[in-house]
Amino acid sequence: MGDERKGKEQKADNGRLAGPRCIAIIGPFASGKTTLLEAILARTGAIQRQGTIAAANTVGDASPEARDHAMSVELNVAETDYLGDTYTFIDCPGSVEFLAEADGALAGVDMAIVVVEADEKKVPALQVILKRLEDLAIPRVLFINKIDKTTMRVRDVLQTLQPASAVPMVLRQIPIWKNGIAMGFIDLALERAFVYREHAESLVIEIPDDDRAREVEARFEMLEKLADHDDVLMEALLEDIAPGKERVFGDLVEEMRQAVICPVFIGSAEHGNGIQRLLKALRHEAPDIGMTRARLGVDDGAPATVQILKTVHTPHAGKLSIARILTGSIGDADVLVREDGSEARISGFYRVVGQQATKRDRAEVGETVGLGKLEKVQTGETLGGAGPVTQLARLETPPPVLAIAVAPKERRDDVKLSAALAKLAEEDRGLIVRHAQDSAETILEGQGEMHLRVALERLHGKYGLDVERRVATVPYRETIRGGTSIRGRHKKQSGGHGQFGDVVLEIRPLERGGGFVFDDRITGGVVPKQYIPSVGEGVKEALREGPLGFPVVDVGVTLTDGSYHSVDSSDQAFRMAAILGMRDGLPQCKPVLLEPIYEVVVACPNDTTAKINAIISARRGQILGFDARPGWPGWDEVRCTMPEAEIGELIVEVRSATAGVGSYTKRFGHMAELSGKAAEEICQRFGKQAA
Numbered sequence: 309m310g311d312e313r314k315g316k317e318q319k320a321d322n323g324r325l326a327g328p329r330c331i332a333i334i335g336p337f338a339s340g341k342t343t344l345l346e347a348i349l350a351r352t353g354a355i356q357r358q359g360t361i362a363a364a365n366t367v368g369d370a371s372p373e374a375r376d377h378a379m380s381v382e383l384n385v386a387e388t389d390y391l392g393d394t395y396t397f398i399d400c401p402g403s404v405e406f407l408a409e410a411d412g413a414l415a416g417v418d419m420a421i422v423v424v425e426a427d428e429k430k431v432p433a434l435q436v437i438l439k440r441l442e443d444l445a446i447p448r449v450l451f452i453n454k455i456d457k458t459t460m461r462v463r464d465v466l467q468t469l470q471p472a473s474a475v476p477m478v479l480r481q482i483p484i485w486k487n488g489i490a491m492g493f494i495d496l497a498l499e500r501a502f503v504y505r506e507h508a509e510s511l512v513i514e515i516p517d518d519d520r521a522r523e524v525e526a527r528f529e530m531l532e533k534l535a536d537h538d539d540v541l542m543e544a545l546l547e548d549i550a551p552g553k554e555r556v557f558g559d560l561v562e563e564m565r566q567a568v569i570c571p572v573f574i575g576s577a578e579h580g581n582g583i584q585r586l587l588k589a590l591r592h593e594a595p596d597i598g599m600t601r602a603r604l605g606v607d608d609g610a611p612a613t614v615q616i617l618k619t620v621h622t623p624h625a626g627k628l629s630i631a632r633i634l635t636g637s638i639g640d641a642d643v644l645v646r647e648d649g650s651e652a653r654i655s656g657f658y659r660v661v662g663q664q665a666t667k668r669d670r671a672e673v674g675e676t677v678g679l680g681k682l683e684k685v686q687t688g689e690t691l692g693g694a695g696p697v698t699q700l701a702r703l704e705t706p707p708p709v710l711a712i713a714v715a716p717k718e719r720r721d722d723v724k725l726s727a728a729l730a731k732l733a734e735e736d737r738g739l740i741v742r743h744a745q746d747s748a749e750t751i752l753e754g755q756g757e758m759h760l761r762v763a764l765e766r767l768h769g770k771y772g773l774d775v776e777r778r779v780a781t782v783p784y785r786e787t788i789r790g791g792t793s794i795r796g797r798h799k800k801q802s803g804g805h806g807q808f809g810d811v812v813l814e815i816r817p818l819e820r821g822g823g824f825v826f827d828d829r830i831t832g833g834v835v836p837k838q839y840i841p842s843v844g845e846g847v848k849e850a851l852r853e854g855p856l857g858f859p860v861v862d863v864g865v866t867l868t869d870g871s872y873h874s875v876d877s878s879d880q881a882f883r884m885a886a887i888l889g890m891r892d893g894l895p896q897c898k899p900v901l902l903e904p905i906y907e908v909v910v911a912c913p914n915d916t917t918a919k920i921n922a923i924i925s926a927r928r929g930q931i932l933g934f935d936a937r938p939g940w941p942g943w944d945e946v947r948c949t950m951p952e953a954e955i956g957e958l959i960v961e962v963r964s965a966t967a968g969v970g971s972y973t974k975r976f977g978h979m980a981e982l983s984g985k986a987a988e989e990i991c992q993r994f995g996k997q998a999a
Contacts, residue, residue, distance in 0.1 A: 325596040328394040328674035330632055332413055334441075335423035336433035337402035337968065340453040342368040342380055344423055344577035345399045350507065351583045352395075354388035354661065358507060358580060367662035368399045372769050373762045381762045382736070383409050383618050385630055386661045387676065390587055396660075396676035398617070404436060404969055405756035408706050408738035409618075412687040414440065415604075415701035416615040416632035416676075418595045419447040421586070422570075423577075426458040426465040432913045432969040435472035438570075439940065442474050445603060447565050447595055450572040451586060455483055455490045462574060463526070471942060476533045478569045480560070481585070482526050484519055493574055494519060495585065496527040497556055507580035534559040537568055561593045597674035601634055604700050612636030612693025614644055615700060617676070619687045621731045623770070625656065625665065629679045629687075636693055639670035644682070644691035647699055652691065656680025687737060707973045708740050708753030709959040712760055713780045715750065721773055725750070728771040732763055739763055746859070747781040756959055782953045783904060784990060785979055786854045787862045788897035791816040796889020798881050808876035809885030811835065811843055812869035815893045818862040820979060824851065828867035835870040835882070842879040843867050846886025855895045856991050861902065861979070865890070901987040902979040904952040910962060911937055912970040914944045919965040921946065927954035949977055953990075 333341045346366045350358035359365035364375045368384030384399035398417065400410035414420070420441055424434050441448050452458075452465060460468075462482055470477050480497055483490035492503035494515055501519070502510035515523055531551065535542035538559050544551050563569040573589065575582020598608065606613055618630040638644070640657045658665035658678035671677040685691065688703035716725045729741045729752065740753040754760045760777075767773040793814045800807040818825060826844040828835075835843070847865045854860035870885075908929070912920050917934060924931055929950035937943035950958070955974060962970040982990070 324592045325594070325599075326393060327596050328396070328672070328676070329419075329590070329594050329596070330396045330398065330417045330674075330676045331590065331594065332398045332400055332410065332417045332420040332446075333423060334400040334410060334420050334437055335402055335451075336430040336437065337379065337404075339402060339423045339425050339430065340577045341399050341402060341423045342366055342384065344421070344451065344453065344583075345384065345386060345397055347507075347577045347580045347583045348397060348587065349386055349388055349661075351580060351587065352388040352390045354386065360578070370663045373765050376765070377758070377762070379403065381406055381758075383413055383630075384662060385618070385676070387659055388661075391591060393591060394675065395590070398676075402433070402437075403756075403758065404433065404963075404971070405754070405759040406738065407436070407440070408755065409736065410440070411703055411737065412701070413617045413630075414444055414446060415688060415703070416600075416617050416634070417446065418597065418600045419449070419564075419590075421590075422448050422450045423453050424450060424469065425454045426452060426460045426468070428468045429967055431469060431472050432967055434469060435940070435942070436969050438473050442567070445567050447567045448570055449564065449586075449589070450477060450570050451577075451582075452572060452574045453577050455493075455574045456576045456579060456581065458490070459488065466572060473570055474941075475567065476536070476569050477572050478530055478533045478560070479526060479572045480530065480589075481572070481574045481582070482519075482522060483574060484516060490574070490576075493582065493585075494523050494526075496523065496530050497553070497560055499523070499527070499553075502585070504576070504579070504581040509584045510581070531556065533569065534563060537563050537566075557592075564593060565595050565599060597634065604634070605698075606634050606700070608635065610635045610692075610697065611695075612638050612642075612644070613697055614638065614679075614691040614693070616682075616685055616687055616689045616691070619685075619735050620678075621735060622665070625658075626681055627683060628656075628658065628660075628665065629682045629685055630660065630676065631679050631691075632676045633671050633673050635673055637670060637672045638693060642693065644685075644693060645695050645697075646685065646689060646691060647696050649696055650684070652682045652685050654679050654682065686734065703737060705737055705740060706755060708738075708755065709971060710756055710760060710957070711751050711753040711780045712777045713744075713747070713749040714752050714764070714775045714777050717774045717776055724771070725767070725773055725775065728767055728773055731771075732766060736763070744781065744783075746783050749781060751780050756963065757957075779956060781994070784858045784994065785861045785902040785904075786856045786858045786899050787820075787860060787902055787979075787981075788815070788817045788894065788899055790896075790898040792893050792896040793868070794889050794893030794896070796885040796887070796892065798884040798888055800881075801876075806873075806876040807878065807881040807884070808873040809839070809878075809881035809883070810871040811867055811882065811885045811889055813847070813886065813889045813893060814866040814868050815890070815897055816864045816866075817897070818864050820862055822862045822864070824848065824861065825864040826866075827864075830867060830870070834872070835867065836872055836877075839872065839877065839879060839882040840867060842883045843886045846883035847890055849883070850887045850890030850894070855899045856901055857994065858901070860894065860899075901982045901990060903982045903990075905949050905977045905980045906952055906955060906974040907977040908948050908950050908955065908958075908972055908974045910946045910948070910970065910972040911940070912944055912946065912962070912966045914942055916966045916970065917944045917946060920944075920962065920970070923958070923961045923965060924948045924950065927951075927958060929954065950974075951980075951982075 380401040
């Protein structure tokens with residue numbers, strides 16, 4: 309391993325990597341990600357003055373919805389230059405309800421800055437985010453923000469955060485304390501001390517004598533973690549030989565790029581502290597586009613390869629696709645090829661900084677740009693310049709956890725609402741729009757209460773649509789417990805030909821899930837064959853609404869007898885006879901209400917499992933058991949069955965009990981009988997009356 313490291317070290321010694329970088333800023337809710345982006349833009353000269361969330365003047369979170377809620381509700385993209393290199397930073401929402409926004413972007417970034425604060429309550433949320441990065445093998449560094457507000461020793465902070473990470477967190481800086489306040493830091497790799505200055509580059513000082521012992525101990529711990537992946541360094545430590553800075557930096561760089569360690573920096577984004585050192589680390593250590601191609605499996609020599617990271621519908625420029633150029637270069641009016649061979653022509657090229665898009669002519673390899681009017685192209689697609697290319701990211705829509713029915717307040721806005729919802733769902737993969745046939749409702753599904761609230765606010769603010777929201781209708785059914793034989797007769801005499809149909813129907817229950825069966829035992833032609841299908845149609849029509857007011861299922865009907873008139877009988881007459889017979893017969897068959905039961909799996913930190921069990925039981929759920937969540941240390945999966953009517957706002961309670969990180973998946977299980985007071989209430993509200 310030593311020879312291999314020497315070769316890698318030599319590569320690092322020959323000069324840093326250059327070229328455009330694309331870096332995600334990600335972390336738990338309210339950890340300061342947007343503030344960090346603002347501090348970076350201010351330090352690199354992209355903006356003249358650092359804005360604040362409180363003043364609602366930041367480059368990121370500039371949408372009305374983000375500012376109203378003082379939180380990120382979509383990706384924020386901003387390009388800047390630092391010491392001759394171009395960087396695109398993608399600020400990802402931290403709330404678990406908006407994390408689907410990050411999935412498309414992570415498919416094309418070089419690395420991630422994970423922003424977190426010294427708060428053990430946010431460890432589960434941090435684990436959710438780190439798990440995403442780990443699954444994608446994305447190199448990452450941790451930035452412990454708000455160091456000026458913490459009272460914990462940074463080692464204790466690291467010990468608290470480490471369970472969230474599958475790889476070691478390697479502390480690169482320790483704070484210099486004065487009167488309980490972090491007034492600077494010691495860089496363990498550089499072995500230098502720095503004093504913070506408000507919104508300015510830190511001042512280099514000698515390592516204070518009082519902190520020398522802490523620095524030596526912390527640096528040795530850093531080297532020990534690096535030595536786990538470097539045999540030569542391990543030998544040096546065992547022989548008490550001080551390694552050179554080049555080897556230390558070589559290990560830090562290589563092991564971070566391989567995502568086998570997570571280096572940890574400290575600072576305060578609000579005051580611009582620690583930003584310069586973070587930027588310099590990115591400049592010298594971040595993977596370049598070549599390494600990202602290798603991680604993604606993209607051929608270096610391929611013609612233009614473009615990864616779509618995000619889709620935005622702008623008020624004036626129309627559809628804008630945020631894209632990373634992985635190979636080659638592209639220009640305005642170039643044609644890109646989708647996986648199915650269809651073509652998409654670029655109409656407009658843009659440099660994106662927050663809400664501002666500035667026109668440009670073309671993009672070179674490694675750059676991240678906005679491409680105009682790729683109308684059919686979706687987030688997550690990989691496009692080729694000379695033909696279809698292998699798709700790098702198969703983005704799956706995350707399972708929805710909350711659904712509402714929406715309708716325009718003005719009926720004339722039906723078409724407008726459908727178009728607007730389609731655009732929202734194209735921008736945000738966490739949203740699903742579907743039409744419920746039974747209730748004729750438009751159903752909007754999403755990742756939580758805030759997620760759906762923001763979607764409705766966008767409908768109003770962006771598209772001028774006011775909508776009504778209500779609880780989505782539960783598709784109740786009814787069935788029968790008994791059977792009967794009933795005659796249905798339709799006889800009507802009017803001018804000319806009359807109408808005559810006469811049937812005898814045998815109605816019987818089927819086993820649960822049996823659906824509907826219609827057959828006949830007609831002999832002697834008492835009901836002519838040509839009319840029998842019409843009898844079946846009449847039976848099916850009658851089952852659309854049973855005596856309780858709901859569609860009837862799991863019923864078998866046999867036509868056993870009847871009569872006809874040679875002149876007055878017709879298809880319509882026999883259809884009506886069947887309807888009348890079923891309406892008279894079903895109430896005699898002991899009708900019973902059925903409700904849909906789902907199989908639900910709740911994922912939660914294991915210290916909240918007892919709370920989840922209580923929530924499930926309170927919602928008429930039947931707990932089937934729980935197991936450790938595969939691949940998620942410290943998490944459980946609770947399996948249960950639960951009526952659909954109780955699932956409605958289940959996620960609100962689950963998130964409340966799990967510090968905002970719990971979730972669930974569901975799939976339809978079966979229909980179950982519901983009787984007593986609960987059935988009576990449902991029938992009074994939605995149907996007719998209970999049996």
